[in-house]
Amino acid sequence: MGNISHLEPTAIWANFQKLCDIPRPSTKEEAVLQMIEKLADEQGCSHFRDSGSNLVVTVPATPGYEDRKMTVLQSHVDMVTQANSGSTHNFDTDPINAYVDGEWVTADNTTLGADNGIGAAAMLGVMCDKSVEHGPLELLFTVDEERGLTGAMNLEPGRLQGEILLNLDTEDEYELYVGCAGGGDLVARWQYQSDGVSDDMVARKIALTGLKGGHSGIDIILGLGNANKLMARLLRPLLRDLEARIVSIEAGTARNAIPRESFATIVLPVAHIGAFDQAVGEFRDAIIGEYADLEPNFAIAASETELPETAMTPADSVTFNNAILGAPNGVQAMSTSVPGVVETSINLAIVSVADGQAKVTLSARSSISSARDATRDIATAVFENIGATVTWGDAYPGWKPNMDSEVLDMMQAVHRDLFGKEAEVKVIHAGLECGVLGSKYPNWDMISFGPTIKRAHSPDECAHIPSVARFWDYLRAALKAIPAK
Numbered sequence: 001m002g003n004i005s006h007l008e009p010t011a012i013w014a015n016f017q018k019l020c021d022i023p024r025p026s027t028k029e030e031a032v033l034q035m036i037e038k039l040a041d042e043q044g045c046s047h048f049r050d051s052g053s054n055l056v057v058t059v060p061a062t063p064g065y066e067d068r069k070m071t072v073l074q075s076h077v078d079m080v081t082q083a084n085s086g087s088t089h090n091f092d093t094d095p096i097n098a099y100v101d102g103e104w105v106t107a108d109n110t111t112l113g114a115d116n117g118i119g120a121a122a123m124l125g126v127m128c129d130k131s132v133e134h135g136p137l138e139l140l141f142t143v144d145e146e147r148g149l150t151g152a153m154n155l156e157p158g159r160l161q162g163e164i165l166l167n168l169d170t171e172d173e174y175e176l177y178v179g180c181a182g183g184g185d186l187v188a189r190w191q192y193q194s195d196g197v198s199d200d201m202v203a204r205k206i207a208l209t210g211l212k213g214g215h216s217g218i219d220i221i222l223g224l225g226n227a228n229k230l231m232a233r234l235l236r237p238l239l240r241d242l243e244a245r246i247v248s249i250e251a252g253t254a255r256n257a258i259p260r261e262s263f264a265t266i267v268l269p270v271a272h273i274g275a276f277d278q279a280v281g282e283f284r285d286a287i288i289g290e291y292a293d294l295e296p297n298f299a300i301a302a303s304e305t306e307l308p309e310t311a312m313t314p315a316d317s318v319t320f321n322n323a324i325l326g327a328p329n330g331v332q333a334m335s336t337s338v339p340g341v342v343e344t345s346i347n348l349a350i351v352s353v354a355d356g357q358a359k360v361t362l363s364a365r366s367s368i369s370s371a372r373d374a375t376r377d378i379a380t381a382v383f384e385n386i387g388a389t390v391t392w393g394d395a396y397p398g399w400k401p402n403m404d405s406e407v408l409d410m411m412q413a414v415h416r417d418l419f420g421k422e423a424e425v426k427v428i429h430a431g432l433e434c435g436v437l438g439s440k441y442p443n444w445d446m447i448s449f450g451p452t453i454k455r456a457h458s459p460d461e462c463a464h465i466p467s468v469a470r471f472w473d474y475l476r477a478a479l480k481a482i483p484a485k
Helices: 010-021 030-042 114-128 227-241 270-290 314-326 369-384 406-419 433-440 465-481
Strands: 046-049 055-059 071-076 098-101 104-107 137-142 164-167 175-180 182-191 194-196 201-209 245-251 262-269 299-305 310-312 330-334 342-354 357-366 389-392 424-428 445-448 462-464
Touching: 010 098, 010 114, 010 465, 030 046, 030 055, 030 114, 055 114, 071 114, 071 433, 114 137, 114 462, 114 465, 164 433, 175 406, 182 369, 201 227, 201 270, 227 245, 227 262, 227 270, 227 314, 227 342, 245 314, 262 270, 270 299, 310 314, 314 342, 314 357, 314 369, 330 369, 342 369, 357 369, 369 389, 406 445, 406 465, 433 445, 462 465
Parallel strands: 071 137, 071 164, 164 445, 175 424
Antiparallel strands: 046 055, 055 137, 098 104, 104 462, 175 445, 182 357, 182 389, 194 310, 201 262, 201 299, 245 262, 245 310, 245 342, 330 342, 342 357
């Protein structure tokens, strides 16, 4: 296993190594919370957990800074669990094998967990490094962010005393985020009909792999390939022209990750194998041509597999695949008020077909609540049209920018002093916890920033080492500059 504890600043990297050593999937954060509580006890810092299982650590002010406004530092401790096909990594039991690759830290065939582990590690660094000058602090470690922001949603109002919130969960340095999109999921469930498979048919397993994937909010603007959409595109002529039928599909693993891989098993008459092979080859060439710059590692392969006893009926195979092909996906609208920012999007995230049951998960985002729900309505109509039952998950609010924010002015002044230029002020097309937290504590003056992290929510995730060092310097300087009460 790699070790990154020696990297500078060790205040962050040594603590991030501790986080890598402890499995922390969403809803399974107990071990990492206990580790943080132990560190807090060692530093003489009091702590409590609220009814939402979030951990709050109180850090006394540095002598001479007692008059500063109490500030909340906030990060989530869970991580997205994505691995490349063929990886044997068990996210429930295995540590993350982080290693240095040039100027970057990445992981061996899995997500790194820099989202939001670097932020959480920085908070631990502030708690443990006595050279950091700061006023009174509350360190808010939230849980289950990646699965649905449930830690933030269940945060108890009135328990925290801070006036300023510094969220450490954005992924580009030299940027300050002052607003974010809200979002909401939906799940379509459909019972399909199966019938027997005759002896004159053969089975093929199709593996569509090598896509980049990524964060379904931040990266949706890039136009990356969606494995569910591409598989449906391939299957359409096979079902229509070659009498193919669907046996099973497994694609996508997380609602907030653009799906990178899809695996489908189909049956078709043996007489059509030649045409099948030709269709797969033509599809491969077409996608390589269309996505040459965006998806250079795209691959598709078909292999012989055991003939099943049953498969989805021809009619239901076509019906279901048409729904996947017709479902909304990607950018739906760009912002008219903030140039270059996505306003509304939806991610066709997960498709599962097996044993008479099909389940499809989609995740919509928008800075406008009505647009978010209108997009969910469109997806709902597509799947209700084939007789599926559609349920909506709880929506979470966006974060409305406050350009008159005192903390924004302060962060810009620190940025100018430290880096010789102002930070870009941005709104992010992702579900930062700030939107939810601000609904619980409307008095908080909030801002979000972080180091450069690329390809979050995918096994290509990596954190830029020099950027993390600058982020640490910026955080230290910002805490020193927090205004008096």
